[in-house]
Amino acid sequence: MTTIYDVARRSGVSPATVSRVLSGRRNVDPELSKKVRAAVAELGYRPNGVARNLRRASTNLWAVVISDIENPFFTSLVRGLEDVAQTAGYSVVLCNSDEDPDKEAAYVSAVLTEQMAGVVISPSGSADGVQQLHDAGVPMVVIDRHLDGIEVDTVLVDNEHGAAEAVKHLLDGGYRRIGCITGPRRVSTALDRLAGYRTALRTAGVRFDKDLVRHADFREAGGYSAMESLLELAEPPEALFVANNLMTVGALECLTARGLRAPDDIAVVGFDDIPWADLVVPPLSTVAQPTYELGRTAGQLLKDRIGTPGRPASMVTLRTELHVRGTSSPRRSQSTA
Amino acid sequence: MTTIYDVARRSGVSPATVSRVLSGRRNVDPELSKKVRAAVAELGYRPNGVARNLRRASTNLWAVVISDIENPFFTSLVRGLEDVAQTAGYSVVLCNSDEDPDKEAAYVSAVLTEQMAGVVISPSGSADGVQQLHDAGVPMVVIDRHLDGIEVDTVLVDNEHGAAEAVKHLLDGGYRRIGCITGPRRVSTALDRLAGYRTALRTAGVRFDKDLVRHADFREAGGYSAMESLLELAEPPEALFVANNLMTVGALECLTARGLRAPDDIAVVGFDDIPWADLVVPPLSTVAQPTYELGRTAGQLLKDRIGTPGRPASMVTLRTELHVRGTSSPRRSQSTA
DNA sequence: CTGTTAGCGCATTCAC
DNA sequence: GTGAATGCGCTAACAG
Secondary structure, eight states, X not given: XXXXXXXXXXXXXXXXXXXXXXXXXXXXXXXXHHHHHHHHHHHTOOOOHHHHHHHHTOOSEEEEEESOTTSHHHHHHHHHHHHHHHHHTOEEEEEEOTTOHHHHHHHHHXXXXXXXXXXXXXXXXXXXXXXXXXXXXXXXXXXXXXXXXXXXXXXXXXXXXXXXXXXXXXXHTTOOSEEEEEOOTTSHHHHXXXXXXXXXXXXXXXXXXXXXXXXXXXXXHHHHHHHHHHHTSSSOOSEEEESSHHHHHHHHHHHHHTTOOTTTTOEEEEESOOXXXXXXXXXXXXXEOOHHHHHHHHHHHHHHHHHOTTSOOOEEEEOOEEEOOGGGOOOSSSOOO | OOOHHHHHHHHTSOHHHHHHHHHOOSOOOXXXXXXXHHXXXXXXXXXXXXXXHHHHTOOSEEEEEESOTTSHHHHHHHHHHHHHHHHHXXXXXXXXXXXOXXXXXXXXXXHHHTTXXXXXXXXXXXXXXXXXXXXXXXXXXXXXXXXXXXXXXXXXXXXXXXXXXXXHHXXXXXXXXXXXXXXXXXXXXXXXXXXXXXXXXXXXXXXXXXXXXXXOOSSHHHXXXXXXXXXXXXXXXXXXXESSHHHHHHHHHHHHHTTOOTXXXXXXXXXXOOTTTTTBSSOOEEEEOOHHHHHHHHHHHHHHHHHOTTSOOOEEEEOOEEEOOGGGOOOSSSOOO
């Protein structure tokens, strides 16, 4: 391996000068600089990043800890983050926690031992990992879910408002008996979206009926069985609000399997888009989140946090957007209330 | 920061012994080992991975260089890779090349300077990056596309066969005038799938008509405009084979926009599944690739390559699977040939 | 089985 | 504006 010493010898300067030329952080005689660059080219020298990392006591890696890259929500988010990272000279390390606290802890540990420069994390339930990173002073942005009691930069969407808007839309369509499939109780987004559901009902003067609510696991299978369970009710719901994309798909698949269709048999609105929601027939109504933008914003915040460690934590809330498509068409039997 | 020396002092042994205890690579007196572990716990010591990397002259990072994580094909592949990496103690660095040789080169450079332990790459056209990594002796697996003339582990699917099967299926359905939207000429998968299309036509004794072929960019917009262009023909095709998932979506969207439907107006089979292809109505016929498995296999090969650098390069070909769904139903006007 | 020693490659003092 | 010297924290020789 050719080192900075080889370059120094070849160009007749000291290693320190080579370092200065290459980092460009200090004035160097243009004459020497030219010689150094020539030597670098001749030798095909490439700085050793690992040595630099050790010396500088930090790397140019960002970790993104999410539950599953196969969920299009996270995919797009990661894409937004990576674009910022790339521009700022960082690389993104992908960490699938699968909502498993142990896996999350393993990645948090890796962040610490590998001295990564920053973390973007969607915490899986417990706050332990975030707390540990916070205590260690690792620059961090929490995304998608909020953690109370820890001063940390956070990027969210207006979950409660978005959910309420979706449910209001169903109410406006003449539906009264509206079911809700939401996520696990330990995840803030599940709770916030459920809260929005309740808010919309209350505002419309419709009684909340807990028999119409299911907590599932934010996965396809969970949505499927929650749907099954709702259909088994003596009086199944006329409409349904589902709190994330994968569960919506599961619910729709359950309907298809039973020969039922949205919106004729049951109207459906899902939180978070799925790719090509308009190719589904009828097209799926959704509360769209600005997923790419979430990642981009998180990246920006992380960059700022690294640049200015002392500044107070900020909380950014992005707006969702209700996309009314076919699965939530108004009732035909009975006009709007 | 607490170092290995602090632990050594605290437990009354040498730093070397601490290192041995922690790496577990060497026998150490259980008594001392216990003392060391106690000291580690008391001090909250955490090894410095960067220093270890410098000393060992290698990291535990794998780079995965793909064109776009937002394409579900790559998403799933990355997921498979990450699962293997995680198990083997590696972390995956995500590198979106966007089919841009400059971006790819930048990531290749990062792999080299950061001394990453291995690379999984889907080369974007040119072989320069792969050649450079190969020359530098970086363990590597090429995925999805083949590069001739470089001895390198490769994981592919049977592109030509899969495409031929799809087109044969259309021919069996009574379609004769079959169009093809494939990818850029510099990408092997585009060529191989086009070759499969021609093979199937030849086998069935149907004349190849180059006016029915379009080369697009493997993206949604490309599929859309290629579809437009095919529809402008004096005699548009009765059926269509599209060589990747995003272009298939684009083509379908073009059809929808013009009030046309598959398979009534034009039958469609796409290469590579899209998520929830069965929620599209009618459900989309596809040549499904084992995407997760591709990533898993690549990970396995990379692990083996790192373990046994000398062994000859292997080429693994996985099978595709034709999923016949609604968009490719047989012609109604005219029976099977 | 354990301790001493050296050095991975670089960036940063500190003198000049 | 430049060079010499030092040490980041660890592990691998080597000697005992």
